[in-house]
Amino acid sequence: MSTPPRRRPSIHDVAREAGVSITTVSHSLNDRGRVLPETKERVIEIAERLGYSANVHAQRLATGLNKTIALQVSGYGPDIVGVDSAYYIDLLNSASATALELGYMPILTPPDVTHQLTRFPADGALILDPIGNEPLMDTVSEAGGIVVTAGRAMKSLKKVAGWVDNDLPTLTVEVLDHLEDRGYRRPALITGTRDRSYAADTIEAYERWVAERGSESIIEEVKANPTADVAMKTARRLLERNSPPDSIYTSFDVFALGALRVAGALGLKVPDDLGIVATVDSQGMRSATPTLTAIENHPRELGSRAIKMLVGLLNGEVKPPVGEIVPAELQVRESTSRP
Amino acid sequence: MSTPPRRRPSIHDVAREAGVSITTVSHSLNDRGRVLPETKERVIEIAERLGYSANVHAQRLATGLNKTIALQVSGYGPDIVGVDSAYYIDLLNSASATALELGYMPILTPPDVTHQLTRFPADGALILDPIGNEPLMDTVSEAGGIVVTAGRAMKSLKKVAGWVDNDLPTLTVEVLDHLEDRGYRRPALITGTRDRSYAADTIEAYERWVAERGSESIIEEVKANPTADVAMKTARRLLERNSPPDSIYTSFDVFALGALRVAGALGLKVPDDLGIVATVDSQGMRSATPTLTAIENHPRELGSRAIKMLVGLLNGEVKPPVGEIVPAELQVRESTSRP
DNA sequence: GTGAAAGCGCTAACAT
DNA sequence: ATGTTAGCGCTTTCAC
Numbered sequence: 001m002s003t004p005p006r007r008r009p010s011i012h013d014v015a016r017e018a019g020v021s022i023t024t025v026s027h028s029l030n031d032r033g034r035v036l037p038e039t040k041e042r043v044i045e046i047a048e049r050l051g052y053s054a055n056v057h058a059q060r061l062a063t064g065l066n067k068t069i070a071l072q073v074s075g076y077g078p079d080i081v082g083v084d085s086a087y088y089i090d091l092l093n094s095a096s097a098t099a100l101e102l103g104y105m106p107i108l109t110p111p112d113v114t115h116q117l118t119r120f121p122a123d124g125a126l127i128l129d130p131i132g133n134e135p136l137m138d139t140v141s142e143a144g145g146i147v148v149t150a151g152r153a154m155k156s157l158k159k160v161a162g163w164v165d166n167d168l169p170t171l172t173v174e175v176l177d178h179l180e181d182r183g184y185r186r187p188a189l190i191t192g193t194r195d196r197s198y199a200a201d202t203i204e205a206y207e208r209w210v211a212e213r214g215s216e217s218i219i220e221e222v223k224a225n226p227t228a229d230v231a232m233k234t235a236r237r238l239l240e241r242n243s244p245p246d247s248i249y250t251s252f253d254v255f256a257l258g259a260l261r262v263a264g265a266l267g268l269k270v271p272d273d274l275g276i277v278a279t280v281d282s283q284g285m286r287s288a289t290p291t292l293t294a295i296e297n298h299p300r301e302l303g304s305r306a307i308k309m310l311v312g313l314l315n316g317e318v319k320p321p322v323g324e325i326v327p328a329e330l331q332v333r334e335s336t337s338r339p
Numbered sequence: 340m341s342t343p344p345r346r347r348p349s350i351h352d353v354a355r356e357a358g359v360s361i362t363t364v365s366h367s368l369n370d371r372g373r374v375l376p377e378t379k380e381r382v383i384e385i386a387e388r389l390g391y392s393a394n395v396h397a398q399r400l401a402t403g404l405n406k407t408i409a410l411q412v413s414g415y416g417p418d419i420v421g422v423d424s425a426y427y428i429d430l431l432n433s434a435s436a437t438a439l440e441l442g443y444m445p446i447l448t449p450p451d452v453t454h455q456l457t458r459f460p461a462d463g464a465l466i467l468d469p470i471g472n473e474p475l476m477d478t479v480s481e482a483g484g485i486v487v488t489a490g491r492a493m494k495s496l497k498k499v500a501g502w503v504d505n506d507l508p509t510l511t512v513e514v515l516d517h518l519e520d521r522g523y524r525r526p527a528l529i530t531g532t533r534d535r536s537y538a539a540d541t542i543e544a545y546e547r548w549v550a551e552r553g554s555e556s557i558i559e560e561v562k563a564n565p566t567a568d569v570a571m572k573t574a575r576r577l578l579e580r581n582s583p584p585d586s587i588y589t590s591f592d593v594f595a596l597g598a599l600r601v602a603g604a605l606g607l608k609v610p611d612d613l614g615i616v617a618t619v620d621s622q623g624m625r626s627a628t629p630t631l632t633a634i635e636n637h638p639r640e641l642g643s644r645a646i647k648m649l650v651g652l653l654n655g656e657v658k659p660p661v662g663e664i665v666p667a668e669l670q671v672r673e674s675t676s677r678p
Numbered sequence: 679g680t681g682a683a684a685g686c687g688c689t690a691a692c693a694t
Numbered sequence: 695a696t697g698t699t700a701g702c703g704c705t706t707t708c709a710c
Contacts, residue, residue: 008460010687021697026689033690034695053458057405058687060396061702071447073428088428089412093449100452105459108410108447110432113439119392120444121347228625257626264628284623286567287596289603349703360681365705372706373679397703400686 009050018046029054056105069099069310070109070122070140074130086282087299088128091150095126095303102311109136124148124310126303131195132156148310150302152197152323161313161320164306166297166328168201168279172249174330175277175295176209179247182336184275188218188238188245190255191279198251198279206249218245222255231258239266239274247275247336253282256292260335276335290334297328348389357385368393395444408438408649409448409461409479413469425621426638427467430489433642434465441650448475463487463649465642470534471495487649489641491536491662500652500659503645505636505667507540507618511588513669514616514634515548518586521675523614527557527577527584529594530618537590537618545588557584561594570597578605578613586614586675592621595631599674615674629673636667 015022020043027033028043035043047053060067073088092108099106107120111134118139124146125136132155137147141159148162179187189206192199203219210217220238224230231254238245239262248259256278260270268274270290278285281294305324312318354361359382366372367382374382386392399406412427431447438445446459450473457478463485464475471494476486480498487501518526528545531538542558549556559577563569570593577584578601587598595617599609607613609629617624620633644663651657 012687022688023690023698024696027696030689036695039695051457055400055687056459057396057399058702059689061394061400061704062687062689064702066396073432092447093412096447097449097452100448100459103458105444106447108431108435108445109439110436113436118390119442120395120439228622228630231626254622254626257623257628261626261628283567283593284596284626287570287593287600287623288627289596289600291567351703361704362681362683362706363679366680369705375679378679394703397686398705400688401703401705403686 008055009052011052011054014043014047014050014052017050018043066121066123067103068105068107068120068122069307070125070136071095071099071106071128072109072111072125072134072136073128074111074134087280087297091128091299091303093303094300095307098304098307099311102307104307104311106307111136121145123314126150126306126310127153129196129198130160132160146310146313146320148306148313150306154195154197154200157321162306162309162318162322162324164302164309164324164326165197166295166302167325168198169205171279171295171328171330172202172205173209175249176206178293178330178332179249179275179277179336182271182275182338184247184336186216186218186243186245187247187249187275188220190220190222190234190238190248190250190252190259192251193221193223202249202251202279216243222252228254228258231255232262235259235262236266239263239268246273247277249277249279251279253278253280253284253292253294256294256335257284257288260288260290260292271335271338275338277330281331285331285333288335290337293333293336294331295328296331298326301326347394348391350391350393353382353386353389353391356389357382405460405462406442407444407446407459407461408646409464409475410434410438410445410467411448411450411464411473411475412467413450413473426619426636430467430638430642433639434646435642437643437646438650441646443646443650445646450475460484462653465489465645465649466492468535468537469499471499485649485652485659487645487652489645493534493536493539496660501645501648501657501661501663503641503648503663503665504536505634505641506664507537508544510618510634510667510669511541511544512548514588515545517632517669517671518588518614518616518675521610521614521677523586523675525554525557525582525584526586526588526614527559529559529561529573529577529587529589529591529598531590532560532562541588541590541618555582561591567593567597570594571601574598574601575605578602578607585612586616588616588618590618592617592619592623592631592633595633595674596623596627599627599629599631610674610677614677616669620670624670624672627674629676632672632675633670634667635670637665640665 011022015025027035028040096106125140127149129151130149130153132153137159146161152163153160191202194200235258263274278294281296285292285294350361354364366374367379435445464479466488468490469488469492471492476498485500491502492499530541533539574597602613617633620635624631624633
């Protein structure tokens with residue numbers, strides 16, 4: 001048929017072609033040791049021409065390094081779905097691209113198969129929206145690896161060397177100020193349990209904000225999985241109180257949609273009678289009727305920064321613990337647009 | 340502080356402990372060659388006790404196998420977002436879990452960094468919702484690797500050895516029958532361009548169905564990125580026709596939400612004046628007002644079957660080309676629930 | 679049935 | 695500045 005699947009060129013092929021030893025090839029390509037500039041140049045050129053690239057397995061065997069990073073979306077699965085996962089895909093793709101560029105293999109590690117990592121040891125792991133009880137955290141840190149998170153773990157902090165996150169406290173204040181600016185006086189908060197950092201951050205900032213104004217604190221800390229059903233029940237409970245809130249700020253896009261739905265059922269107009277804001281932007285937010293005000297988190301930026309941080313930590317260029325804030329912006333849309 | 344990061348036990352450690360050669364250990368653990376059953380048993384037991392597992396890099400160097408599978412969501416990125424990506428995360432996670440179980444490293448490969456795969460050669464690739472022009476397809480197949488897809492590629496078919504998919508033609512008929520059953524008489528179709536198999540399949544089935552009934556074929560083949568904006572424009576164009584459809588079947592959840600929104604703006608009630616069905620189920624579908632009838636695709640099943648197929652092909656146990664249909668179910672909800 | 683030994687492709691001392 | 699050589703941890707022929 002076609003050309004038989006030819007063997008990849010090895011370092012020996014390059015060495016022979018260049019008339020040097022494999023050491024010189026290795027040194028030229030990784031610029032270690034001393035190599036005459038012109039030699040190095042020639043070697044590089046020949047390597048390129050031959051389409052040579054080092055066999056990673058041999059390289060790793062020889063160096064004892066794994067050059068592998070485990071990627072995990074914490075607790076994601078059939079029954080735990082809080083936010084539109086475009087956020088996760090974008091974050092994962094950009095984390096992955098960055099890892100690849102830095103010479104690391106990004107391996108996707110589902111929550112339930114962490115034990116496999118004994119066979120595929122990772123130098124480090126990036127966990128998205130961690131709780132702190134992820135088995136992956138133990139596996140990696142016990143093996144001497146480094147764990148970094150997107151969103152901060154509230155437990156097992158010693159196991160986490162770094163994190164990237166949006167500035168939830170500031171964003172919360174920004175949202176509440178925005179609501180106040182639009183004339184909303186009784187904002188309620190719907191978020192997750194405090195074992196997730198976004199919830200803890202948001203709750204704290206919210207409580208401080210309402211306390212400053214002497215307003216009532218109306219918080220729903222959702223313990224169940226944030227499904228459509230739970231979202232509606234929660235919103236209904238809130239809106240049927242004696243003195244209901246006039247606006248809702250929620251960490252889950254599902255809950256924003258749920259609130260919208262319940263408002264409709266109760267005859268409340270959005271944004272006139274009820275303002276709604278979500279912490280995560282998504283297609284759902286942009287497509288809802290009315291469109292929903294939400295925060296653009298810049299997941300791609302979070303992903304690439306997290307990996308750079310992880311690699312920095314692995315190289316010892318950065319000392320743990322480190323944290324990095326990625327800017328996010330409030331996208332004002334119809335759900336809070338009243339005069 | 341704590342225990343210094345101890346070196347992982349090697350095959351020599353196991354051999355020494357068992358008082359045998361490393362050959363025997365290797366044979367026992369992989370059951371090759373002949374080993375006295377009791378010897379084998381002892382070796383396995385000791386390996387376990389020592390927490391031994393083969394160094395994958397050494398193993399791969401020795402065997403010349405990569406045992407690596409590239410995972411890619413085709414065309415996913417900041418500007419191409421058709422469906423709620425929970426679908427993708429679930430599919431990816433389950434594909435990944437299956438790969439790991441079968442001894443393969445699942446490496447997430449973003450669309451834009453395919454060239455890196457020269458350094459990290461993959462035995463095969465799984466591409467989700469392919470077009471057929473993905474660089475990854477060429478990279479992998481040119482390197483003698485095997486490409487499998489979730490959803491069928493419409494181009495470059497020779498490069499694809501296998502696929503898994505839902506039965507879109509049948510599902511389309513099921514949806515149209517359901518709409519007819521609920522009294523809708525003029526179903527319209529909004530889908531993507533025919534270079535994606537789901538669109539091609541759906542269009543064909545739809546056209547046959549309406550032809551059989553002598554009904555008018557109302558198709559919007561969306562060329563632009565399926566964003567919220569495009570969704571609304573498309574829906575509006577459809578609903579403002581002289582003889583508008585009384586129901587919409589769409590491949591994108593964004594479009595279902597968009598149709599809902601436009602219907603509201605035009606004073607059309609859903610499901611009374613307009614029925615809406617989407618091909619992909621998602622949180623958005625379940626949380627909308629009203630809830631939207633949609634198809635549950637079973638992404639986890641698609642993911643694990645795709646990987647099993649890929650590994651089967653790699654092992655030569657399966658002969659290409661192969662295709663596998665994964666059952667999906669119509670979830671009837673409020674958007675089509677009229678008497 | 680078991681083991682010695684060669685080699686997978688590369689890196690890193692250590693010569694020269 | 696360049697080359698020789700000894701591994702890295704494993705699989706696999708080939709003897710015994």
